[in-house]
Amino acid sequence: MPLKLKLHTKPEVPLEADCVCPDRMQSLNMTEIEDLIVFHGNCQVPLKNFFECSGEFDGEIDIEGDLVNVKHIASTMSFGKMTVSGNVGVHIGAAMSGGEIIVEGDASDWVGPEMLGGRITIKGNAGHMVGSGYRGSTMGMQGGEIIVHGNVKNETGHVMRRGLIVVGGDSGDFTGVNMLAGTIIVLGQMGIRAGAGMKRGSIICQTKSELLPTFTRSCDYQPSFLRHYFKHLESLGLIISDSLMNSPFERWCGDSIELNRGEILLYAGK
Amino acid sequence: MSAAMRIVNGKVYDPANNIDGKIKEICIQDGRIVDSVPEDVTVIDAQGMVIMPGGVDIHCHIAGPKVNAARKLQPEDHRHDVHPGTPFTRSGTGGTVPSTFATGYRYATLGYTTAMEAAVTPIGARHTLEEFHDTPVIDKGFYVLLGENIFLQKLLSEKRIEEFDQAVAWWINATKAYTVKLVNPGGDEPWKGKKNSNVSDIDEKTDEGLTPRQIIEAFIKSVDKQGFPHPPHIHCNNLGHSGNYKTTLETMKTAGDMRAHIAHIQFHSYGGELGKDPISKAAEIVEYVDNHPNITCDVGQVMFGKSTIMTADAPLAYVLKGHTKGKWVNADTECESGCGILPFNYQEHIYMHTLQWAIGLEIFLMAKDPWRVILSTDHPNGGSFMNYPKLIKLLMDKAFRHEEMKRVNQRALENCSLRDLDREYTLNEIAIITRAGPARALGLNNKGHLGVGADADITIYDEIDDKEMMFNAPRYVIKSGNTIIGNHEFITDFIGKLLHITPEYDKKIEEVVQPFFESYYSIEFSNYAVDDSYLHDHEIIATGKA
Numbered sequence: 001m002p003l004k005l006k007l008h009t010k011p012e013v014p015l016e017a018d019c020v021c022p023d024r025m026q027s028l029n030m031t032e033i034e035d036l037i038v039f040h041g042n043c044q045v046p047l048k049n050f051f052e053c054s055g056e057f058d059g060e061i062d063i064e065g066d067l068v069n070v071k072h073i074a075s076t077m078s079f080g081k082m083t084v085s086g087n088v089g090v091h092i093g094a095a096m097s098g099g100e101i102i103v104e105g106d107a108s109d110w111v112g113p114e115m116l117g118g119r120i121t122i123k124g125n126a127g128h129m130v131g132s133g134y135r136g137s138t139m140g141m142q143g144g145e146i147i148v149h150g151n152v153k154n155e156t157g158h159v160m161r162r163g164l165i166v167v168g169g170d171s172g173d174f175t176g177v178n179m180l181a182g183t184i185i186v187l188g189q190m191g192i193r194a195g196a197g198m199k200r201g202s203i204i205c206q207t208k209s210e211l212l213p214t215f216t217r218s219c220d221y222q223p224s225f226l227r228h229y230f231k232h233l234e235s236l237g238l239i240i241s242d243s244l245m246n247s248p249f250e251r252w253c254g255d256s257i258e259l260n261r262g263e264i265l266l267y268a269g270k
Numbered sequence: 271m272s273a274a275m276r277i278v279n280g281k282v283y284d285p286a287n288n289i290d291g292k293i294k295e296i297c298i299q300d301g302r303i304v305d306s307v308p309e310d311v312t313v314i315d316a317q318g319m320v321i322m323p324g325g326v327d328i329h330c331h332i333a334g335p336k337v338n339a340a341r342k343l344q345p346e347d348h349r350h351d352v353h354p355g356t357p358f359t360r361s362g363t364g365g366t367v368p369s370t371f372a373t374g375y376r377y378a379t380l381g382y383t384t385a386m387e388a389a390v391t392p393i394g395a396r397h398t399l400e401e402f403h404d405t406p407v408i409d410k411g412f413y414v415l416l417g418e419n420i421f422l423q424k425l426l427s428e429k430r431i432e433e434f435d436q437a438v439a440w441w442i443n444a445t446k447a448y449t450v451k452l453v454n455p456g457g458d459e460p461w462k463g464k465k466n467s468n469v470s471d472i473d474e475k476t477d478e479g480l481t482p483r484q485i486i487e488a489f490i491k492s493v494d495k496q497g498f499p500h501p502p503h504i505h506c507n508n509l510g511h512s513g514n515y516k517t518t519l520e521t522m523k524t525a526g527d528m529r530a531h532i533a534h535i536q537f538h539s540y541g542g543e544l545g546k547d548p549i550s551k552a553a554e555i556v557e558y559v560d561n562h563p564n565i566t567c568d569v570g571q572v573m574f575g576k577s578t579i580m581t582a583d584a585p586l587a588y589v590l591k592g593h594t595k596g597k598w599v600n601a602d603t604e605c606e607s608g609c610g611i612l613p614f615n616y617q618e619h620i621y622m623h624t625l626q627w628a629i630g631l632e633i634f635l636m637a638k639d640p641w642r643v644i645l646s647t648d649h650p651n652g653g654s655f656m657n658y659p660k661l662i663k664l665l666m667d668k669a670f671r672h673e674e675m676k677r678v679n680q681r682a683l684e685n686c687s688l689r690d691l692d693r694e695y696t697l698n699e700i701a702i703i704t705r706a707g708p709a710r711a712l713g714l715n716n717k718g719h720l721g722v723g724a725d726a727d728i729t730i731y732d733e734i735d736d737k738e739m740m741f742n743a744p745r746y747v748i749k750s751g752n753t754i755i756g757n758h759e760f761i762t763d764f765i766g767k768l769l770h771i772t773p774e775y776d777k778k779i780e781e782v783v784q785p786f787f788e789s790y791y792s793i794e795f796s797n798y799a800v801d802d803s804y805l806h807d808h809e810i811i812a813t814g815k816a
Contacts, residue, residue, distance in 0.1 A: 136346035138596075 002083075003033070003057040007065025009050050013041040014089065018072040020047075022080030022099060025057050033057075068108065074101050077118065090127070093120045096144070106150070115163065117144040121236070125150035128172070131165045132158035141165070141182065147236055154191065157184045160201065164229075168238050176203045179262065185229065187238065198255050198262035204229075206244055206267045215254035220268050222248045243269050274299040274307040275751065280316025280730060283701040284323065286710070286719035290698045296321060298726040301751035305722055314746060314753075316730050322701050323718050324383025324727030324749065325658075328708040329503070329533050329568045330649040331580050332373050333387050333401035334412070335394040339599050340367045340578050340611045340650070347576070347613070359406070359760045366578045366613075366650040374406035374766075378754055380658055381729030381744040383766070384709075384717055387412035388503060388533065388648075389453060389582045391607045392419075393793070395445035399804040402768055407747075407754055409717075409727075409809075411769035413503045414445045415582055415607040417452035417485060418459050421786050423478045426488050433782055435492045439775035440783060442498075444799035446770045448712075448811070449500040450489050451533075453582035454507050456482040458608035461585040468585040469507055470544075472520045482507050486524050494528040496773045497814045499713025501529035501566075509534075509586050512542035515551035519558055527564050531711060534570020534648040535559075536630040547621055550686035552632035560638045566711040568646035571630035571661055572623065573653030574616045574678075580651060584608030604792075616653065624682035626652075634665055634703070635691040644711060645703040658704070659741035665695040666737045713811065714769070726751040767807040774813075 003025060016039035019025070025033055034048035047053070055062075059080045067073065067088045074082050075094035084092075087105035097116040102123070109127035112120045113134055126148045132155055133140030140159040151169035158174070160182040167184070173191035176184050179201045186205045193212055195203050204226065226249070230240045247269030254262055275298040282294040297307040331337055341348070347365030353372040355361035362372030377385055390398045390412045402410050416422055416438060425434040438450065456476045457469045469476060472483045489502045506521045508514035518538040522530065532538065539555040540548035559565050579590055584600055587610020591598040594612060602609035616623040630652070637643035645662075649655040664671050675683060683689055695703075709718020716725045730746040747755040752764050780795075787795040 134346065134349060136344055136349075138346075 001055050001058060002060035002062045002081075003053070004055040005047075005061065005063045006052040006054075007050060007063075007067060007070070008052045010066065011040055011050060011069045013069070015040050015050060015070045016072050017047070017050075017070050018075045020051075020061070020063065020070075020082075021074045021077045022057070022059065022061060022082065023076065023078055025061065026059075026080075028057070030056075074099075077101070087124070093118070096120070107148075109153070111148070112141060112144070112146050114139070115141045115144045115146070119145045119147065122146075122148045122150070125169070126152045128153040128155055129158060130156045130167075131160055131163065132156070133160075139180065147233075147238070149238065151188065157182065160184070166233060166236075166238065176201065176262075179203075183229070185233070187240075195255055195262055195264050197258055199259040200261045202263050202265065204249070204265045208266055209264075211252055211264060211266075212255065214256045215252040215264060216256065218251050218253050220248050220250050222246075223265070226265070273751075274311040275314065275748075275753075276307055276311055277314045277316050277321060277728070277730070280319045280321040281733065282321045282720060283697050284706075284720040285698055285702045286323075286706040287721045289720070294321075296720055296728065298728075298748070298751050301726050302716075303720055303722055303724045303726050314730070316746075318733055319745060320697065320731045320733050320740075321720070322381070322729050322731070323705045323709075323720055323724070324729050324747070325377075325381050325704045326708040326712065326714070326718050327377070327382055327385040327646065327649070327655065328531075328644050328711060329388045329570070329646045330385050330655060331388060331651070332385060332410070332649070333370065333405060334390045334398035336389070336580055336582075336601060336609045336611060337367060337387075338397070338401070339601050339609075340580050341369065343597060343599055343611060344578065344613055347578075356760050358763050360763075366576055366654045367580070370401050370404040371406060374408050375760070376656060378407040378747050378749070378760075379743070380655070380741065381731065381747055382408060382655070382658075382704075383727035383729070383747070383749050384409045384714070384769075385655075386410065386448065386712065386769075389413060389415055389451050389505075389607075390445070390447070391415050391582075391602050391605050391609075392441060392445050393605045393798075394602070395447065396800050396804060399446060399768065399800060403765070403806045405766075407749055407764050407766055409725075409766040409769055411448035413449050413451035413500075414441065414447035415453060416441055416450050416489070417455040418582075418608065419606045420459065420478075420790075421783065423459075423480055423485065426484065427479050431488070433779060434488060435495060436775045436779035437783060438489070438492050439496060439773040440779050442771060442773055443775065446768065446800055446805065446808075448770055449498050450493060450502045451505070451582075452486060452489060452502055453505040453607065454482075454509065454585070455485040455504075456480060457507055458582065458584055461588075462603050462608055466585070466588065472507055472517050472524075483520070483524050486521060486530075490525050490528050490530055498771060498773065499811045499813065500711065501531050503531045503533055505533045505581075505583065506538045509537050509581075509583055510540075510589075511544055512540050512546055512548035513544050515539050515541055515555055518555060522558055522562065522565055525564060527562075529564045529566070532559075532565065532567040534646065534651065535567040536570045536572065536626060536633055536652070537648075539629050539633065540625075547685075548625060550625060550629045550632060552629045552636060552686065556633055556636040556643075559642060563639075563642070566642045566644065566707075568644040568648075568708075569630050569633050570646055570648035570652050571634075571657075572616050572626040573647055573657040573661060574618050574623070574627065575653060575657075577614045577616060577653045578611065578650040579614045580609075580611045582607045582609055584610040586610065587612055590614070618678045621679050621682045624679035625685060627678065628683060628686045628688040631664060631671070632686055632688055632691065634695070635688075635693045640695075640699045640702045641707045641710060643703065644708045659738045662695075662700055662704075662741050663736070663738035666697075666700065668692060668694050765806065767809050768805060769809055769811055770805075771811050771813050
């Protein structure tokens with residue numbers, strides 16, 4: 001039976017709940033879990049002031065309620081499974097290294113920043129800075145997968161180093177800005193300036209996009225690795241059309257102000 | 271006011287009073303060390319412990335606009351090093367450039383009670399004083415950058431020496447500084463005005479018709495005439511370039527027999543050809559310093575790991591930015607100096623970095639007179655001041671030094687004599703290079719010793735074999751008679767005082783300076799000088815020749 005947390009009082013100011021994480025909750029009894037410290041604004045209060053706890057931890061945590069104002073859930077998580085039935089606040093899965101997070105609703109900004117491994121699935125939309133690095137960091141996401149079924153906002157995969165980000169809907173501006181390596185797949189449309197400053201890595205988009213003048217078109221081709229990726233995405237519940245599965249892609253390389261070793265693949269089918 | 275106190279049974283190291291490890295009683299009353307105190311006062315039993323005066327850092331960068339720019343530049347540096355508050359102290363952030371509060375507390379946790387900010391633009395003095403007010407525990411002062419001052423250079427080139435002296439004194443008073451700082455004299459102005467130009471020789475003429483040597487000489491003479499407690503603090507030309515030891519020697523020769531302080535001398539002790547890998551010229555530099563008692567220097571040791579290059583030598587920062595290819599800040603271009611800041615990382619496997627590390631250690635180990643070769647890392651340029659305990663261990667523990675030498679670039683070690691140096695510093699010598707020496711060089715008569723009348727700034731360490739551990743965690747730190755750290759815990763907060771000088775000058779000089787301000791400055795003359803409301807608790811150190 002999973003551990004169940006139900007939000008009974010909506011926090012008025014952001015609640016920092018980095019203790020809501022399998023690593024912190026394993027081997028604790030119910031009283032100890034209820035007494036874990038969370039920051040409500042600048043006050044330290046026990047978890048039970050906001051959450052009703054039941055069940056028993058067996059590697060899984062289910063959270064219920066509108067967690068828009070709850071930050072840092074599952075940061076540095078390394079194993080187990082967390083399911084959030086509702087919306088969730090910023091910094092979910094920050095620097096997580098393993099396990100799985102499933103959010104049934106929307107996520108706010110900073111989904112999985114500097115993530116090292118594991119998987120985050122957002123069934124709704126996500127905000128800015130998905131899988132990115134914190135300001136000043138030279139490296140963002142370094143492994144794992146982030147799957148967003150809806151749309152995302154700007155700077156997805158900023159300084160990303162490794163791993164996979166999939167966006168089922170549209171992405172905002174600066175998709176993959178300054179990325180070092182890794183893969184971003186956007187099944188909808190990308191905003192402007194995709195791949196600005198990218199060194200290596202791949203950005204794959206299902207629709208035509210206007211690219212920066214520092215990207216050059218090298219060829220049209222049908223990379224075989226894409227079929228494997230798309231099959232994997234289908235198994236995760238995303239809808240991939242047959243035409244996408246079998247179509248050629250325009251290969252653009254850039255960003256020539258950096259190493260020029262990155263690629264943007266744009267759907268070239270009819 | 272602090273209570274009276276008596277410290278008994280501790281081994282006292284007080285080199286200024288020739289006390290080398292003697293068990294001696296120290297009595298404190300009203301923030302000073304006294305002969306005796308009544309029987310019933312608080313007693314600290316320092317059995318098995320070492321008592322030293324509080325540490326004095328003669329050269330560091332801890333406050334002011336450029337330090338703040340470095341903080342803003344590196345959010346990643348702070349995020350991983352949070353400095354939590356305690357019931358007595360405030361929180362902050364760490365990294366190579368800690369926040370103001372963390373700076374004060376972290377110095378205290380190393381047993382340091384005085385630190386001098388080494389480069390502040392005159393226009394940044396107000397900002398620096400405000401940050402000082404929020405830098406707890408330690409006493410502090412700053413050196414004001416006057417070497418790139420166009421007005422002063424103009425007076426010099428017109429040979430108006432009398433007015434030059436008066437103007438220097440006016441500027442010191444207007445900024446509440448402790449002494450004059452010269453950084454790459456003559457080099458910053460051409461760099462700002464003309465595309466990447468710089469002076470490369472001490473006798474090269476700038477556009478003003480002046481050479482760096484003339485500028486240095488003028489300041490040394492002026493400060494000597496006026497009897498500042500600390501001579502001009504000089505960052506020589508050509509920092510970091512191969513073959514720059516000649517410039518350093520010439521700079522020291524320029525001083526003649528007048529006093530001069532050469533800052534972070536390690537960065538100025540390189541031989542070899544310009545543009546090629548340097549070799550060590552520590553021996554030549556140390557020989558000159560040893561034979562000339564008018565010269566003092568701090569080493570500016572490089573420690574491996576993260577650092578932040580933060581200098582008024584903007585052309586140098588520009589060169590380094592070309593190597594790191596990362597972010598940098600070029601600031602203070604619009605005022606009477608320059609400034610460049612960039613994150614840096616000293617790595618063991620790199621020839622240059624290992625050589626820098628080795629030259630610093632060579633200078634320490636070769637110096638015959640430790641009183642004039644002072645411990646510093648040019649915080650945060652060579653590494654954070656938090657590296658001092660490790661540096662002390664490198665100096666005191668030969669075996670540890672040789673162990674560390676195995677991990678560094680071996681080719682670099684062949685171009686210096688570090689392998690042949692067997693010297694180990696004693697506790698007394700450490701007390702000299704970290705306390706008594708800098709206090710004497712700064713002319714702070716009440717600091718760096720434990721004689722009667724001295725400020726009661728005292729550090730008590732547990733005597734342990736691992737010197738890094740020992741100097742990392744003093745058991746007691748007493749500042750102005752207040753026990754700040756007791757049994758390794760902060761037990762009270764304290765704001766130290768500002769140390770500054772007020773040399774006399776003729777008010778008529780303002781009539782000479784003012785028209786220049788009205789023609790060229792974007793700030794009103796009447797708003798320029800820092801008024802006394804910016805002074806918190808402060809002490810004026812006497813000027814004038816004894």
